[in-house]
Amino acid sequence: MSALVFPHTFVPWFRAVAPYIHAYRGETFVVGVAGEAIAAGKLPVLAQDLALMHAMGIRIVLVHGFRPQVDEQLRLKNHPAKYHRGMRVTDAVALDSAQEAAGQLRFEIEAAFSQGLPNTPMANATLRVVSGNFLTAKPVGIVDGVDHEHSGFVRRVDATAMQGAMNAGALVLLSPFGFSPTGEAFNLMMEDVATETAIALQADKLIFLTEIDGVHEQPDDPASPIDTELALADAERYLRDWPEPRSATDRGFYLRYCVKACRAGVDRSHILPFAVDGALLQEVYTHDGIGTMLVDEKLESLREATSDDVSSLIALIEPFEREGMLVKRDRTEIERDIDHYTIVEHDGVIFGCAALYPYVQAGTAEMAALTVSPLSQGQGDGERLLKRIEQRAKAMGLKSIFVLTTRTMHWFIKRGFQVVDPDWLPEERKRKYNWDRRSVVMVKTL
Numbered sequence: 001m002s003a004l005v006f007p008h009t010f011v012p013w014f015r016a017v018a019p020y021i022h023a024y025r026g027e028t029f030v031v032g033v034a035g036e037a038i039a040a041g042k043l044p045v046l047a048q049d050l051a052l053m054h055a056m057g058i059r060i061v062l063v064h065g066f067r068p069q070v071d072e073q074l075r076l077k078n079h080p081a082k083y084h085r086g087m088r089v090t091d092a093v094a095l096d097s098a099q100e101a102a103g104q105l106r107f108e109i110e111a112a113f114s115q116g117l118p119n120t121p122m123a124n125a126t127l128r129v130v131s132g133n134f135l136t137a138k139p140v141g142i143v144d145g146v147d148h149e150h151s152g153f154v155r156r157v158d159a160t161a162m163q164g165a166m167n168a169g170a171l172v173l174l175s176p177f178g179f180s181p182t183g184e185a186f187n188l189m190m191e192d193v194a195t196e197t198a199i200a201l202q203a204d205k206l207i208f209l210t211e212i213d214g215v216h217e218q219p220d221d222p223a224s225p226i227d228t229e230l231a232l233a234d235a236e237r238y239l240r241d242w243p244e245p246r247s248a249t250d251r252g253f254y255l256r257y258c259v260k261a262c263r264a265g266v267d268r269s270h271i272l273p274f275a276v277d278g279a280l281l282q283e284v285y286t287h288d289g290i291g292t293m294l295v296d297e298k299l300e301s302l303r304e305a306t307s308d309d310v311s312s313l314i315a316l317i318e319p320f321e322r323e324g325m326l327v328k329r330d331r332t333e334i335e336r337d338i339d340h341y342t343i344v345e346h347d348g349v350i351f352g353c354a355a356l357y358p359y360v361q362a363g364t365a366e367m368a369a370l371t372v373s374p375l376s377q378g379q380g381d382g383e384r385l386l387k388r389i390e391q392r393a394k395a396m397g398l399k400s401i402f403v404l405t406t407r408t409m410h411w412f413i414k415r416g417f418q419v420v421d422p423d424w425l426p427e428e429r430k431r432k433y434n435w436d437r438r439s440v441v442m443v444k445t446l
């Protein structure tokens with residue numbers, strides 16, 4: 001059915017997605033997909049979602065897992081699947097099985113990215129998939145007396161070659177296989193490959209599509225909601241307290257890879273359930289997402305604005321100007337005053353701002369254009385912006401800050417502001433005071 005049948009929902013929805021499309025264009029995401037997702041028949045939809053993200057300018061490395069597929073091959077050969085502490089022990093038969101499974105999966109994945117039937121999301125999609133010997137491996141060796149034979153870890157990732165393929169517009173597909181400098185093949189873990197690749201590329205996101213929903217807010221209570229934004233420090237604490245995970249569904253299995261990536265400079269790592277249709281799109285293109293996003297809190301997200309932020313600021317403020325909550329400011333004025341603005345951003349998208357205009361002689365400053373996007377109001381961003389503006393004013397040696405407001409008096413009263421007569425304003429500001437607007441002047445002593 002045509003989306004235009006629902007213009008009242010389609011248009012606002014599409015516009016709400018726009019900031020994410022702008023923010024992620026040109027960024028690199030490494031997506032690790034559990035073999036279970038492919039066994040569960042999710043490949044065609046996954047290919048559609050990845051092709052859409054690629055079309056919106058995201059550079060993608062896809063790493064597939066193949067645990068159930070290798071186990072299936074071993075079952076057909078009547079050969080036992082051997083694991084030690086959750087890691088496959090790859091004997092000669094298992095190595096053969098892994099090669100067969102990887103060959104089959106690559107074939108299926110390439111086929112999925114080549115669909116182009118009219119009236120499907122893949123119509124008109126032209127996406128080239130490139131794979132190759134991008135990974136060098138080293139043997140796991142003998143652990144607790146168990147020889148892991150052809151099981152390996154990633155030793156080196158050829159980031160330059162992958163960048164070249166992505167520069168040429170391709171999606172890079174990696175199987176969990178690597179070769180040693182002697183030409184020996186090693187069976188790797190999808191999670192290790194995805195993590196090391198994300199680190200080598202200094203990717204913007206590492207995303208695992210998994211059989212679990214994410215990390216729960218009360219990690220010991222699976223009935224508690226999923227923690228959509230987990231701080232690195234909390235994740236590290238969990239991992240210290242939890243027993244070593246032995247299988248992919250054990251607590252902490254994916255999280256430890258996310259923590260490793262985050263510590264090594266990958267801004268964001270995500271754990272998502274493949275069982276939810278469109279999980280990738282929901283996580284990437286909506287504010288709350290669907291799974292757990294691990295963030296290094298240091299990256300969170302109050303900073304002074306730069307000229308690159310002007311368009312985003314206008315988009316943020318404009319609806320409130322139309323409602324009459326904020327005074328109209330044109331682009332030139334914002335461009336000229338950009339140094340006055342502090343912004344709050346989540347995951348690279350701007351969600352709030354405030355500007356500080358000092359009146360040094362009067363020992364005070366105006367906080368103007370305090371705005372938080374309706375998508376993230378009520379989460380403390382307004383308060384954090386206010387605190388930052390207060391710090392900036394204090395650092396300038398000012399004794400108070402003031403605001404002019406028509407509708408937000410109660411918010412400011414709760415935060416220590418008091419109403420004063422407009423005559424209180426510094427002379428220079430009084431001359432610009434719009435007596436028709438009848439804004440209330442409120443002051444907070446610092």
Ligand SMILES: CC(C)(COP(=O)(O)OP(=O)(O)OC[C@H]1O[C@@H](n2cnc3c(N)ncnc32)[C@H](O)[C@@H]1OP(=O)(O)O)[C@@H](O)C(=O)NCCC(=O)NCCS
Pocket residue numbers: 320325326369370371372373376377378379380381382383384403404405406407408409410411412
């Ligand atoms: C005012 C504003 C910046 C607050 O941002 P925020 O991130 O939602 O603020 P916080 O999360 O720190 O605080 C939320 C609390 O403020 C309350 N609040 C929000 N707007 C309010 C208002 N206009 N009057 C009184 N209280 C308000 C919320 O109900 C919530 O209360 P609770 O904690 O008791 O549930 C935001 O609502 C906004 O952008 N408003 C429109 C623009 C505007 O009026 N700016 C001020 C111009 S002077």
